[in-house]
Amino acid sequence: MEYDIAIIGAGISGAAIARELSKYSVKTILIEKNPSVSMGTTKANSGIIHGGYAAKNGTNKARFNVASLPLFEKVCNDLNVSYSKIGSFVVALEKDQIEKLYELKENGLKNGIKDFKIIEDPKKILKMEPNLNPNVCGVLYCPGAAIISPYELCINFVENAIINGLRFLPDSEVIEIKKEDKFKIIIRSGIEIKSNIVINAAGLYADKISSLVGLDYFKITPRKGEYVLFDKNVMKINHILFPVPTKISKGIVVSPTVSNNFFVGPNAKNIDDKEDISCTLDGLKEVIEGGKKLIPNLPLRDAITVFAGLRAVSNNNDFIIEQTEIDGFINVAGIQSPGLSSCLGIAVYVVDILKNIGINLRLKTDFIPTLDKPPHFAYLSPKDKDELIKKDENYGRVICRCETITEAEIRAAINSPLPARTLDDIKFRTRAGMGRCQGGFCTSRIISILCDELGKNPTEITKHGKGSELVIGTTKHLRRDTK
Amino acid sequence: MKTYITDIAIIGGGPAGLAAAISAYENGVNVLLIERDFELGGILPQCIHNGFGLGIFDEELTGPEFAQRYINKVMEYKIPIMLNTMVLEIRPNKNILAVNKNEGAILVKPKAIILAMGCRERTRGNIRIPGTRPAGIYTAGLAQRLVNIEGLMPGKKFVILGSGDIGMIMARRLTLEGAEVKAVIEILPYTSGLIRNKVQCLDDFGIPLLLQHTIIEIKGKDRVESVVVSKVDENWEPIKGSEKSFECDTLLLSVGLIPENELSKTAGVELDPKTRGPIINNYFQTNVEGIFACGNVLHVNDLVDNVASEGTLTGEIAAKFIKKIIKIDKNFVQLLCGRNIGYVLPQKVNKTAFKNSVRFYMRVKKPENNVYINFKVNDKLIYKKFERFARPSEMLIIDLPKQDILIDNNILIEVIPKEKKSEN
Ligand SMILES: Cc1cc2nc3c(=O)[nH]c(=O)nc-3n(C[C@H](O)[C@H](O)[C@H](O)COP(=O)(O)OP(=O)(O)OC[C@H]3O[C@@H](n4cnc5c(N)ncnc54)[C@H](O)[C@@H]3O)c2cc1C
Ligand SMILES: Cc1cc2nc3c(=O)[nH]c(=O)nc-3n(C[C@H](O)[C@H](O)[C@H](O)COP(=O)(O)OP(=O)(O)OC[C@H]3O[C@@H](n4cnc5c(N)ncnc54)[C@H](O)[C@@H]3O)c2cc1C
Numbered sequence: 001m002e003y004d005i006a007i008i009g010a011g012i013s014g015a016a017i018a019r020e021l022s023k024y025s026v027k028t029i030l031i032e033k034n035p036s037v038s039m040g041t042t043k044a045n046s047g048i049i050h051g052g053y054a055a056k057n058g059t060n061k062a063r064f065n066v067a068s069l070p071l072f073e074k075v076c077n078d079l080n081v082s083y084s085k086i087g088s089f090v091v092a093l094e095k096d097q098i099e100k101l102y103e104l105k106e107n108g109l110k111n112g113i114k115d116f117k118i119i120e121d122p123k124k125i126l127k128m129e130p131n132l133n134p135n136v137c138g139v140l141y142c143p144g145a146a147i148i149s150p151y152e153l154c155i156n157f158v159e160n161a162i163i164n165g166l167r168f169l170p171d172s173e174v175i176e177i178k179k180e181d182k183f184k185i186i187i188r189s190g191i192e193i194k195s196n197i198v199i200n201a202a203g204l205y206a207d208k209i210s211s212l213v214g215l216d217y218f219k220i221t222p223r224k225g226e227y228v229l230f231d232k233n234v235m236k237i238n239h240i241l242f243p244v245p246t247k248i249s250k251g252i253v254v255s256p257t258v259s260n261n262f263f264v265g266p267n268a269k270n271i272d273d274k275e276d277i278s279c280t281l282d283g284l285k286e287v288i289e290g291g292k293k294l295i296p297n298l299p300l301r302d303a304i305t306v307f308a309g310l311r312a313v314s315n316n317n318d319f320i321i322e323q324t325e326i327d328g329f330i331n332v333a334g335i336q337s338p339g340l341s342s343c344l345g346i347a348v349y350v351v352d353i354l355k356n357i358g359i360n361l362r363l364k365t366d367f368i369p370t371l372d373k374p375p376h377f378a379y380l381s382p383k384d385k386d387e388l389i390k391k392d393e394n395y396g397r398v399i400c401r402c403e404t405i406t407e408a409e410i411r412a413a414i415n416s417p418l419p420a421r422t423l424d425d426i427k428f429r430t431r432a433g434m435g436r437c438q439g440g441f442c443t444s445r446i447i448s449i450l451c452d453e454l455g456k457n458p459t460e461i462t463k464h465g466k467g468s469e470l471v472i473g474t475t476k477h478l479r480r481d482t483k
Numbered sequence: 484m485k486t487y488i489t490d491i492a493i494i495g496g497g498p499a500g501l502a503a504a505i506s507a508y509e510n511g512v513n514v515l516l517i518e519r520d521f522e523l524g525g526i527l528p529q530c531i532h533n534g535f536g537l538g539i540f541d542e543e544l545t546g547p548e549f550a551q552r553y554i555n556k557v558m559e560y561k562i563p564i565m566l567n568t569m570v571l572e573i574r575p576n577k578n579i580l581a582v583n584k585n586e587g588a589i590l591v592k593p594k595a596i597i598l599a600m601g602c603r604e605r606t607r608g609n610i611r612i613p614g615t616r617p618a619g620i621y622t623a624g625l626a627q628r629l630v631n632i633e634g635l636m637p638g639k640k641f642v643i644l645g646s647g648d649i650g651m652i653m654a655r656r657l658t659l660e661g662a663e664v665k666a667v668i669e670i671l672p673y674t675s676g677l678i679r680n681k682v683q684c685l686d687d688f689g690i691p692l693l694l695q696h697t698i699i700e701i702k703g704k705d706r707v708e709s710v711v712v713s714k715v716d717e718n719w720e721p722i723k724g725s726e727k728s729f730e731c732d733t734l735l736l737s738v739g740l741i742p743e744n745e746l747s748k749t750a751g752v753e754l755d756p757k758t759r760g761p762i763i764n765n766y767f768q769t770n771v772e773g774i775f776a777c778g779n780v781l782h783v784n785d786l787v788d789n790v791a792s793e794g795t796l797t798g799e800i801a802a803k804f805i806k807k808i809i810k811i812d813k814n815f816v817q818l819l820c821g822r823n824i825g826y827v828l829p830q831k832v833n834k835t836a837f838k839n840s841v842r843f844y845m846r847v848k849k850p851e852n853n854v855y856i857n858f859k860v861n862d863k864l865i866y867k868k869f870e871r872f873a874r875p876s877e878m879l880i881i882d883l884p885k886q887d888i889l890i891d892n893n894i895l896i897e898v899i900p901k902e903k904k905s906e907n
Contacts, residue, residue, distance in 0.1 A: 228611060233748070278615040281699055281721070305608030307616065382580055386484045386588035396584035398519065398569040402745075423618075438606040440622045444633055458635050463618035467705030470618050471635040472732075478636060478661030 003029045003167070004359070006185055006195035008174050008209055010037035012150060012343045013332050014201035015157035020347035022164035024361040029193060030158065030166055031185065033173035035465040036425050037418065038154035040203045042340070043428065044227070044277065044309030046253055046266065047150045048240055050338040051088055051142035053108025053116060054250065060319035062111045065338045067345030069144060075344060079156040080373040081149060082258035088145035088240035089129065091294055092138040097244040101140040104245075108142075116142040129238050131295050145240055149258050150340050151428045155418060160371045162417040164364070169193075171465070174202075177212040179326060197328045197359065199350065204274045204312045206320075206333035213326050218333060222274050222310040225266025226283040228291070231436045232260045234302040241294045250337070252290025259403075259431065264291030264298065266309070279306045304436050311336040321346060323353050330354075374412040378404035399449070400442040402435020410446060414453040421454065423447070424464040443470070485589050489515040489563075491801050492579055492593035494570050494746065497525015498787050499778020500599035501553035502794030503801070507597070508560050510802030515591060516562060517581055519569040523557070524550035525601055526624070527787065529631045532652055534679070538788030549787060565589075573750035577773055594805045597797055598747055598761065598769075598776040602783055604649075605739040612644075614701030614710075623649040623737040630656060638733030642710050643667045644698050648676035648785065648876075650737020655684035664690050665729050668712055670697045670719055673850055675739070676876055677785055697721065698734070707734055740783045750774060757826040758782040764831040765841045766804070766811050767797040775801045782828055782844065785878055789844070796842075816890065821859075821897030823847050825875065832888055840882040845896065847873045853901040856881060860892050873898060 005021060007014045010032035018030045034040070052069055055062035076083035092098050101118050108116060119125055120138040128141075162168055169187075176186040177198065185193040202209045207220040243251035249268040256262045265287045284306060291298050314320055314334025319342070321332050330353060332346060339346075355361055377385060377395055389396040394408035413420040413429035420429045423439075426446050433439035433446070447470060450461050462468045491507050493500045496518030504516045522528060527535070530546030537543060540552070557564065568583040579591040604622040621629070621637055627649060629635045639662055643650045646669040654664045667685060672695050674681045685692050693712065699721050700711040714725035742760040744752070753770040755762045760781040761769040768775050777797035778790040803809045815831035827845040845856075851873050858866040865887050870879060888894075 229608070275704065278700070278702075279611075279613045281613045284611055284613060301609065303608055303611055304606065306611050306613070382484060382588045382590070385582060389582060389584065389587035393584040396582050396587060397567065398571075398582065401519070401569070404571060436606075437603045438608055440604050440606065440625050443621075443625060444628055444635075447635075448633075458633070464705070468618035469706065471629060471637050472639060473636050475630055475634045475636055475660055478639060 001029070001191070001193045002182075003027045003193065003195040005029070005197040005199065006031060006183065006193055007199045007201055008185075009040070009200070009202040009206075010154070010158060010168070011040045011042040011201065011203050012038070012154050012340055013203070013335050013346060014199070015154045015161070016343035016347040017199060017201060017332070017350050018166050019157040019161040020351050022161040022166050023363055023367050024351075025364050026359070026361060028166050029169055029195070030161070031169045031172050031174055031187070031193070033171070035170050035422060036428070037158045037168075038151040038428065039464065041309050041312060042154050043151050044307050045150055045225075045337070045340060046255060046263070047148055047257060048088070048253070048255060048341070049083075049146040049148055050341045051108070051116065051145035052111050052113045053104050053140070053142060054245065055111070055338060057107055057110035060321060061338055061342065064319065064342035064345035064349070066111050066113065067348070068342050071344040072146065072148070076148065076153070078369050079153070079160055079371045081153045081156050083146055083148045084258055085144065085146040086239055086256065087141060087143040088242060089125075089139040089141055090242045090244060091132065091136055092244055093133060093135050093293065095137050098138045100244045101138055104140055113142070113144070115144050116140060129241070131235055131237065131297065132241065133294055133296055147240065147256060147258050148340070155429060156371050159417045160368070163368055163371070168418065174209060174212070177209070179213060183328065197330065197354065199330045199332060201332040203335065204310055206312065206331065210324075210331055210333065213329055215324055215326065215329070215331070218314050218316070218320055220312045220314055220334065222271050222276070223313045223336070224269045224271050224276070224283070224308055224310055226279050226287050226308040227263050227265030227306065228284060228287055228303050229261055229263045229305045229307070230299060231302040231304050234299045235262065235295070235297075237262045237295070243290070243293060252287055254291050254294045259434075261304070264288065274310065277308045277310060279308050283308070305438060319346070321349060323357055328357070374409055377406045377409060399445050400430075400432035400435065402437050402441070403431045405430045405432040405442075407449065410449050411453060414450065421450070422462050422464050423450070423470065426450070447471070485586050487515060487589065487591045489513050489591065489593045490805055491515070491595045491597060492517060492591050493597045493599055494579070495525065495599035495601055495778070495780065496520070496523040496564065497599060497601050497778060498527060498550065498553060498791045499601070499780070499794040500525070500597070501550070501557060502791040503597045503599060503777055503798035504562050505553065505556045505560065506795040506798030507802040508562055510799050510806075512802045512805060514562050515593070516557070516564045517568050517570055517579070517591070518564065518566050521567055523554050523564065523566070529627050531631050532656070535787050538786060539791055546787070553791070570746055573746050575751045575771065577750070595773040595775065595801045597801055598752070598774065598780050599778050599794065600743045600746060600780045602740040602742045602779040604736070605741055607736060610738055612698055612701060615703055617701070617703040617706050619703070619707035619733045620701065621733065621735055623647065623653045623735045626653055626735050627656070630660065636660060636662065638731075639663065640665060640731040641733045641735055642698075642729050642731045643735045643737060645669060645736060645738035646674040646676050646681070646692060647737035647739060648680050650735060651676050651680040651684040653735060653737070654690050655688055658688050658690065665731055666691045666693055666712070668693050668696045668698060670695065670715055673874070674876065699726065701734060707732055710734055740779065742780050742783065744780060747776070747780070755826065755830055757820070758828065762830045763828065764811070764815055765829045765833055766800050766809070767793070767829070768804075768811060773804070782826065785876060789878065789880070817893040818843070819893055819895045821895045823849055823851060823898035824896050827896055832894070834888070838885070840884050841888055843881045843883060843896075845879050845881070846875055847879070847898055848875060850874045851898060851900060854898045855901060857897050857899055858883065858887070859895045859897070860890050865890070865894070869901070
């Protein structure tokens with residue numbers, strides 16, 4: 001297989017770059033070790049498009065965050081991605097924290113952000129955010145901060161890129177790269193891919209991929225962040241709420257999500273194991289204690305799930321986005337927070353790098369900028385629901401009772417340009433199983449739909465790929481086995 | 484959009500809804516029964532063990548057998564039913580929006596509604612169990628559905644967290660299927676399910692029950708590989724040094740049920756934070772006039788016989804309400820939960836109680852033996868009942884004679900040990 005450009009890693013960075021490149025006439029392949037896109041850090045983060053005031057002026061983080069901000073609205077519109085500019089508060093709970101708000105504002109001004117203000121009238125603040133800690137003395141209010149669904153953005157980037165000619169290769173871990181006249185990329189399965197350019201967007205493993213071509217100049221350390229997610233409609237949180245940052249972290253946030261849930265988290269803990277996304281007893285305690293500082297009445301019994309994600313922290317603590325000493329090998333590494341908020345700017349910049357090193361990038365005339373998605377049944381008016389069911393009766397069967405996801409939407413996900421094949425795929429594509437009962441109702445029903453569409457047995461259906469099978473066999477077979 | 488007009492719409496075709504439909508019909512009104520699943524019976528078709536029906540039929544039936552008796556009656560009466568039909572919304576004006584494949588979106592306009600949507604299971608997230616998130620973690624009810632309805636085995640080696648009834652019943656069921664159930668882990672010092680289930684499902688099969696223990700970590704990347712179990716102190720804090728690891732491929736959770744009231748909320752029905760079901764008066768009526776509730780949507784029952792009898796009563800009341808045979812007064816006194824009372828139903832009672840007695844359903848918070856359940860008004864005892872055992876897992880039912888309720892002040896219910904004389 002020969003390509004002009006090979007991107008390693010289908011997280012938000014690789015996906016954004018793939019989508020940007022799909023505007024040009026180049027042959028691109030996106031290589032991912034997991035069965036689906038977005039299964040690394042991109043599936044477990046805060047989903048915040050930061051307002052651009054927090055990242056230190058002069059860093060890549062600040063540069064790409066700010067460069068991306070004006071682009072989100074159009075991209076999310078084009079690609080049907082949930083995005084909502086709800087604004088953020090940095091919350092000072094003591095008088096002497098107010099000074100910090102002014103420092104942040106100062107930094108924001110340097111970064112070129114103008115649309116924010118400091119509010120010091122607690123009454124006014126509590127009117128905007130009634131469940132906030134009543135001891136609040138001031139907030140830095142940034143109306144431009146937004147929330148987004150990070151995996152939806154990632155999935156839709158890749159679907160749109162596929163429609164525009166991208167080749168997506170899942171289940172393919174890169175284990176070796178040889179530089180000959182072209183790069184020869186070797187996948188664990190034995191497949192070899194040749195490409196003129198390699199873009200390393202392998203997240204936590206970007207150091208490892210880089211070292212495959214002998215470039216050992218940086219190291220990625222995982223920094224864990226844990227979360228508790230709450231049910232819809234139990235407490236109204238209007239804005240993204242940050243505490244005043246300390247030297248070590250942005251602190252534990254309380255924020256709504258685009259699907260009307262809200263979360264508290266993340267904490268920040270450096271760990272050794274890049275696969276360790278487990279939640280810990282102490283970590284969850286820390287998260288809840290942190291959340292209670294902002295929202296004292298956290299409705300703990302309405303928690304619906306806990307999860308953790310790993311920040312890919314490079315040793316210079318900033319994004320590394322560059323053409324390296326090896327011609328055609330580009331690192332997009334150390335993409336920690338605000339990596340999601342920066343993905344659009346990063347993608348544009350990577351295209352600039354390619355142009356600068358003389359790659360002939362011609363804009364396609366037939367590029368399709370938009371992505372059609374099946375309608376979200378849950379949000380339609382009764383009349384539209386009725387018409388839709390008349391067109392496709394599978395809209396008339398609700399599979400996920402919590403999120404009101406229909407059989408038609410699940411079948412559409414399995415038949416989309418980026419076909420859903422696992423239970424987690426269905427969950428991240430459609431939200432079925434993401435609600436308060438966490439799959440208690442829909443799991444058995446989704447297994448049968450997957451079997452039906454894929455022509456498989458229930459024992460072959462997995463949660464997230466090989467090894468995560470959901471059932472082991474039919475009843476009576478254990479009895480037969482022991483005989 | 485297709486529109487149906489009926490006297491009473493019943494949402495949910497489990498035992499509560501079935502019993503309500505039958506009795507409403509027998510009281511002379513039109514009924515429409517709406518069920519989202521492909522069959523009637525609610526949770527019962529998957530409860531293939533016996534132990535149902537002792538209260539009502541004086542025989543031991545399996546869940547499907549129990550349900551069938553009601554389904555047969557519904558068929559005999561030709562009560563209209565809509566299967567595979569999900570109710571999406573109840574508006575405060577009592578119009579119901581539902582969908583199914585054949586008819587699309589449907590509007591039902593009833594004079595009264597009976598909520599009978601049952602409950603859902605608490606999940607791992609509700610109790611925030613730390614660890615990884617692999618395949619092989621199921622709620623006990625989902626595992627029951629997989630095994631008994633779909634004929635699929637979720638795993639080979641199980642640990643069960645929580646000694647709720649469904650968990651204990653599944654421990655036995657899985658053992659019978661040839662799986663190994665390593666242990667049932669319970670954070671409380673006693674089982675949260677019925678004693679009968681502990682004896683028949685765990686003890687008889689030699690399945691260890693670890694009381695005052697909990698799971699502090701789930702391990703395994705793709706599939707569950709083990710769980711770490713720890714002893715807890717009286718504040719449920721894990722005790723360091725007491726950790727044990729259990730190798731297993733599946734973890735079942737039987738950690739409680741939550742009445743399913745998302746629809747009730749859309750109708751403006753007020754919920755009780757203790758039961759998480761609607762606040763009702765002694766007519767099973769919610770704060771919204773003409774909306775009634777019964778069964779597990781109201782409070783989590785341990786015995787289906789209670790559910791069915793609640794349904795029967797509610798069906799009769801709702802029918803008489805729309806026929807204006809009974810008028811529901813708007814003035815109520817409140818029931819207050821005193822010492823060791825977890826919750827009580829109904830939460831409000833009326834001076835004009837409609838039967839000769841009013842039935843109260845309640846649960847204690849902690850187990851106690853030899854107690855009086857006292858009903859007090861203004862510190863004066865109006866009624867007391869002796870209970871030899873009062874356990875959280877077993878609902879107490881007390882019928883208070885009507886003449887005792889004809890009072891103007893709130894009623895306090897408390898549990899008082901026999902030897903320690905009540906203050907009165
Ligand atoms: C707790 C937390 C909170 C965060 N909150 C925010 C926020 O609110 N706003 C924000 O802007 N940013 C936030 N971030 C940062 C943001 O999530 C990341 O910057 C972003 O997701 C990184 O995306 P990525 O594509 O670089 O990496 P990833 O999403 O990790 O993608 C890398 C991909 O490479 C694949 N891969 C690795 N090795 C190989 C190989 N050998 N072969 C093939 N494929 C391979 C992986 O499987 C993975 O899919 C947060 C991060 C964390 C951890
Ligand atoms: C898993 C499990 C196992 C049990 N095992 C036992 C046992 O062994 N012995 C015993 O005595 N009791 C047992 N019980 C308790 C007993 O089964 C219940 O008390 C009884 O079934 C409750 O009846 P119900 O009608 O209130 O609710 P359910 O039986 O749950 O019925 C509710 C019905 O409403 C339907 N519904 C809900 N929402 C909608 C909607 N939006 N639109 C349309 N339809 C809807 C549901 O599909 C369901 O059919 C068990 C309960 C559970 C949950």
